[in-house]
Amino acid sequence: MRDYIQTNIPLKNEEENVIKPFLRWAGGKSWLIKHLHAVKKLKFNNYHEAFLGGGSIFFYLQPQGHSFLSDLNPELVETYNAIKKDALSVIKILKTFRNTEQDYYRIRDRNYKSSMQRAARFIYLNQTSYNGIYRVNLNGVYNVPFGFRKKDFLNASNLLAAQKCLAKTTIKHQDFSEISKNLKPTDLVFLDPPYTVSHNNNGFIKYNEKIFSLDDQVRLSKLVDVIKKNHAYYILTNAAHKIIDEIFERGDKKLVYQRANLIGGMNSKRGQTSEFIFTNLNL
Numbered sequence: 001m002r003d004y005i006q007t008n009i010p011l012k013n014e015e016e017n018v019i020k021p022f023l024r025w026a027g028g029k030s031w032l033i034k035h036l037h038a039v040k041k042l043k044f045n046n047y048h049e050a051f052l053g054g055g056s057i058f059f060y061l062q063p064q065g066h067s068f069l070s071d072l073n074p075e076l077v078e079t080y081n082a083i084k085k086d087a088l089s090v091i092k093i094l095k096t097f098r099n100t101e102q103d104y105y106r107i108r109d110r111n112y113k114s115s116m117q118r119a120a121r122f123i124y125l126n127q128t129s130y131n132g133i134y135r136v137n138l139n140g141v142y143n144v145p146f147g148f149r150k151k152d153f154l155n156a157s158n159l160l161a162a163q164k165c166l167a168k169t170t171i172k173h174q175d176f177s178e179i180s181k182n183l184k185p186t187d188l189v190f191l192d193p194p195y196t197v198s199h200n201n202n203g204f205i206k207y208n209e210k211i212f213s214l215d216d217q218v219r220l221s222k223l224v225d226v227i228k229k230n231h232a233y234y235i236l237t238n239a240a241h242k243i244i245d246e247i248f249e250r251g252d253k254k255l256v257y258q259r260a261n262l263i264g265g266m267n268s269k270r271g272q273t274s275e276f277i278f279t280n281l282n283l
Contacts, residue, residue, distance in 0.1 A: 018060055019161045022083070022123060023076075024132030025054030029192055029237060031259045033060045036235075038283060044188040044233060050176035051192045052076065058190070059165060067169040068182050073134065075122050077173040082119030084171065087163035093120035094154045099128050104146040127153035177223060185231040193220055195239040214243070221247050224278070233281050240274035252280045 021028065033056065040061055047063035049055070052071040071077055082090055093116060097107060108125055112118045126132055130147040137143045172178070179189060194212035220236075227234045228250070238244045240256055255277040277283070 017062070019062065019165055020155070020158050021054035021056045021059055022155065022159055022162055023054045023079075023126050025056075026131070026133060027192070027195065028054040028056050030054075030056045032057065032237070032257070032277075035255075035257070035277075035283065036060065039188075039235070039281065042188070042233070042281070043186075045184055045186045046182070046188075048179045048183065048187060048189040049191075050179055051194070052080070052171075053192070055080075057192075059162065061188075062165055063168075063188070065168070068179065069169055069171045070174045070176070070178065072173065072175065074173045075118070076134075077171055078115055079119040079122045080166065080171045082115050083159060083163050084166040084169060086116060087159045089116045090120045090123070091154070091156045091159055093117055094124060097124050097153070099149070099153055101146045101148070104128055108142060124153055127151075176220060179223065180226045180230075183227065183230045183232055187230075187232040189227050189232060189234040191220065191223075191234065191236040193217070193236075193238065196244075214247075217244065217247050221250075224248065224250060228280060234279060235281065235283075236276075236278045238276045238278070240276050244276060248276070248278050250278070250280075252278055253283065254278050255283065 018033075021030070036057070044063075044065070046065040047058070047061065047067040048069075049058055049067070050070050052058070052069050053076070055069070058067065058069065069080065097103060097120070104125075107121055110121070112121055125142060125144070126134070128147055128149055129144040131144075132147075133144050135142070135144050170182075176191070176193070183189070193216070196212050196214055196217055217238075224234055224236065236248065238248065245254075256274055257277060258274050
């Protein structure tokens with residue numbers, strides 16, 4: 001299989017009708033959008049995406065058929081379903097929140113009863129927390145500190161546009177393997193798993209190894225076989241690492257993209273990082 005290395009590719013103008021993700025998400029794929037113009041023109045049947053996160057690829061493609069979206073984060077799934085059902089109610093609740101440190105911790109510590117209130121809380125915390133990180137303690141309680149962001153956390157028009165885009169979707173809290181149950185020929189599957197290994201070296205990301213192990217990577221590679229057997233298309237992103245290359249080698253196209261490492265704390269090393277894109281499409 002030949003590697004296609006893409007570096008310093010100029011940005012193309014985004015189309016006016018592209019919907020922005022309403023959530024910030026670590027490891028999100030907004031950077032990949034500029035490389036998927038050919039995919040947007042592709043005639044595919046239904047769309048499938050596990051590891052939904054911020055949903056940047058889904059919102060960019062705006063699939064015309066039915067979309068099957070899923071994630072293992074139940075709060076995330078509940079939030080998407082709330083926006084799909086009644087974005088206006090979520091907006092009304094968000095308008096009562098304020099971006100202050102005192103309000104942040106009050107809202108973070110409060111348990112809301114309705115799904116609309118919980119969705120508003122999830123969006124608010126995501127947009128006003130430190131780095132937009134989703135992290136819970138051993139008791140499952142969200143514990144990310146206040147982020148001191150000045151940017152407005154509410155974009156009402158974008159949430160309403162997201163609701164329209166989510167109209168023809170099924171959104172579930174489930175394992176990625178469930179994708180195979182609804183798979184049909186010429187469907188498109190986008191897979192962006194948590195990265196088990198760190199980029200460009202032999203180290204393991206300890207927290208992600210617990211969330212998504214190498215055994216899970218192997219399970220995911222078997223799903224790729226199922227996708228191809230069903231004559232469907234797939235795009236899979238992963239860390240550019242020798243182990244990942246060995247697991248997902250299928251004789252399909254493999255692209256290596258270099259991008260800026262935008263996420264990090266005090267002890268992280270920012271700069272350029274490389275990612276694999278495996279696909280049976282002609283990108």
